[in-house]
Amino acid sequence: DTAVSQTPKYLVTQMGNDKSIKCEQNLGHDTMYWYKQDSKKFLKIMFSYNNKELIINETVPNRFSPKSPDKAHLNLHINSLELGDSAVYFCASSSARVRGNNEQFFGPGTRLTVL
Amino acid sequence: AQSVTQPDIHITVSEGASLELRCNYSYGATPYLFWYVQSPGQGLQLLLKYFSGDTLVQGIKGFEAEFKRSQSSFNLRKPSVHWSDAAEYFCAVGSGSSNTGKLIFGQGTTLQVKP
Numbered sequence: 467d468t469a470v471s472q473t474p475k476y477l478v479t480q481m482g483n484d485k486s487i488k489c490e491q492n493l494g495h496d497t498m499y500w501y502k503q504d505s506k507k508f509l510k511i512m513f514s515y516n517n518k519e520l521i522i523n524e525t526v527p528n529r530f531s532p533k534s535p536d537k538a539h540l541n542l543h544i545n546s547l548e549l550g551d552s553a554v555y556f557c558a559s560s561s562a563r564v565r566g567n568n569e570q571f572f573g574p575g576t577r578l579t580v581l
Numbered sequence: 582a583q584s585v586t587q588p589d590i591h592i593t594v595s596e597g598a599s600l601e602l603r604c605n606y607s608y609g610a611t612p613y614l615f616w617y618v619q620s621p622g623q624g625l626q627l628l629l630k631y632f633s634g635d636t637l638v639q640g641i642k643g644f645e646a647e648f649k650r651s652q653s654s655f656n657l658r659k660p661s662v663h664w665s666d667a668a669e670y671f672c673a674v675g676s677g678s679s680n681t682g683k684l685i686f687g688q689g690t691t692l693q694v695k696p
Contacts, residue, residue, distance in 0.1 A: 572624040
């Protein structure tokens, strides 16, 4: 019973390609997030969706486009991949009326390598 | 701006020894504080969290943390470390009052356990 799942786990691709990472949560949560973990293991929020509505959009290149078809899914599409996009991308979800004090449940991560 | 600092990038302790991982935060209001653990190749798992009330909070796997407002700290402790505790530990602050649910993470502390 995986709570937050991501596919694929590993993604190796060439510069300039377009790729997507999928995230699904079966916790019934209404808020989902994408975080990027760089090579120094620093974690930073990229996007957050609540009930399919974008609520956080940090300073991320517009090559990155999140899509939330429903509350249980938040996919990340990346256009024109660059070497600097190589990182581990984590999806997370949370729930409650006051979103800021919630535990966020994280997926296993997707390691993206751009060659 | 909110920030989290984990002064120790890497800590090595002997199995059975006590452990303290430091975390300092900068936040204007009452913070929502979290400690997460990341085992190699895995996602993040919540160890414990503080929102209000008792400043000493207990978590999973025998961990505890103490919130000290005067020192802007939320240090993680464990009386006796097990080899399986070797992992990356992240302190995070949540922006509960802003209702966005965003987590700001520290740089992480790598814990190595000597047999």
